[in-house]
Amino acid sequence: MKNNPLPRLDENKEVRKELLPHCRLKPGDIWSDPEGRHRVGCLDAANEEHVKKLHEGVSAKLAIHDPPYNLIAFEERQLQEFIDWCEQWVRNSVAQMSDASSLYIWLGADQKNGFQPLPDFMVMMRNIKEVTSRSFITMRNQRGYGTQKNWMAVRQELLYYTKGKSHFEVQYTDIPKILRGYYKEVGGRLTENGERSKSNNIRPGNVWVDIQQVFYRMEENVSGCYAQKPLKCIDRIIKSSSHKGDLVTDYFSHSGATLLSAEYLGRNCFTIDLDPIFCEITIRRLELFRQTGCLGWQNSHPFEDVFSCSRENEEEHKDNLVGIQPTLF
Numbered sequence: 001m002k003n004n005p006l007p008r009l010d011e012n013k014e015v016r017k018e019l020l021p022h023c024r025l026k027p028g029d030i031w032s033d034p035e036g037r038h039r040v041g042c043l044d045a046a047n048e049e050h051v052k053k054l055h056e057g058v059s060a061k062l063a064i065h066d067p068p069y070n071l072i073a074f075e076e077r078q079l080q081e082f083i084d085w086c087e088q089w090v091r092n093s094v095a096q097m098s099d100a101s102s103l104y105i106w107l108g109a110d111q112k113n114g115f116q117p118l119p120d121f122m123v124m125m126r127n128i129k130e131v132t133s134r135s136f137i138t139m140r141n142q143r144g145y146g147t148q149k150n151w152m153a154v155r156q157e158l159l160y161y162t163k164g165k166s167h168f169e170v171q172y173t174d175i176p177k178i179l180r181g182y183y184k185e186v187g188g189r190l191t192e193n194g195e196r197s198k199s200n201n202i203r204p205g206n207v208w209v210d211i212q213q214v215f216y217r218m219e220e221n222v223s224g225c226y227a228q229k230p231l232k233c234i235d236r237i238i239k240s241s242s243h244k245g246d247l248v249t250d251y252f253s254h255s256g257a258t259l260l261s262a263e264y265l266g267r268n269c270f271t272i273d274l275d276p277i278f279c280e281i282t283i284r285r286l287e288l289f290r291q292t293g294c295l296g297w298q299n300s301h302p303f304e305d306v307f308s309c310s311r312e313n314e315e316e317h318k319d320n321l322v323g324i325q326p327t328l329f
């Protein structure tokens with residue numbers, strides 16, 4: 001089996017040095033999709049001018065942001081400094097959202113450190129008067145981390161806010177309804193909940209248990225990306241909170257998951273990453289999808305044409321593959 005993984009691209013200085021010359025964008029640059037639908041900016045989400053330059057006055061119907069969580073996977077800042085930084089990029093995003101739009105933000109809570117930064121972030125969000133809190137979603141990971149002395153950590157948190165009267169379309173899981181009951185009289189007749197419901201499957205609600213975490217055997221796995229969100233959860237957000245043709249934004253692109261989902265769901269996407277390597281991965285992932293229909297490189301990687309670190313024995317090296325580690329950010 002072809003097996004050509006990349007190490008974590010934020011950390012490995014040598015690999016970064018080899019890949020940077022193959023990146024189209026330098027800091028400050030913006031790539032425009034030749035098909036006129038998407039933009040990728042090598043920009044700073046917290047910089048108001050950068051965000052304005054990306055949008056050029058085009059407002060978004062939906063924003064999905066997955067910033068660094070101020071946990072172990074990234075450089076950890078002082079809590080207040082991190083929250084101030086978040087407030088800047090949230091304000092930049094809200095300013096570019098239409099009057100009827102939705103905002104989703106992924107964030108974590110460090111159980112060894114007073115659960116920072118999630119509660120502090122939620123309190124800060126009360127200062128953003130343009131948006132209203134709507135839901136606090138938990139997505140369950142399949143793999144967790146922890147010891148026998150604590151509950152295994154398996155959750156990822158997602159905050160949902162709206163600006164004005166935004167669109168929302170109910171979504172359903174693939175999980176069939178198995179419980180009967182909840183009798184209610186409708187038109188003089190006693191009906192059972194299955195008769196009244198619009199679907200035979202359950203709704204995800206605000207606890208999502210049906211989404212497979214990305215791991216190295218999945219086609220969508222992008223080797224070298226250490227914080228990838230599954231396309232299925234992005235699809236769910238986009239389908240529930242936007243229409244075809246709408247603009248979706250994501251200011252922390254990384255593996256380009258939001259842009260890819262926007263592409264096949266018929267939405268447009270403006271996205272940003274500070275790092276030219278993740279901008280290049282985002283563009284290459286879109287190009288790969290358009291050329292082949294594939295969601296990722298699976299056993300290879302986005303720079304396979306210019307860089308190789310092939311390994312012959314997958315079993316021997318599988319623990320080094322990005323994607324098999326629990327998600328900690």
Ligand SMILES: C[S@@+](CC[C@H](N)C(=O)[O-])C[C@H]1O[C@@H](n2cnc3c(N)ncnc32)[C@H](O)[C@@H]1O
Nearest residue numbers: 044045066227228229252254255257273274275
């Ligand atoms: C948690 S990852 C996002 C993962 C993404 N949702 C995915 O599914 O691939 C965060 C990303 O934010 C980028 N980043 C960090 N600081 C940034 C900033 N100030 N502006 C834009 N991007 C930034 C990092 O380079 C990293 O790629």
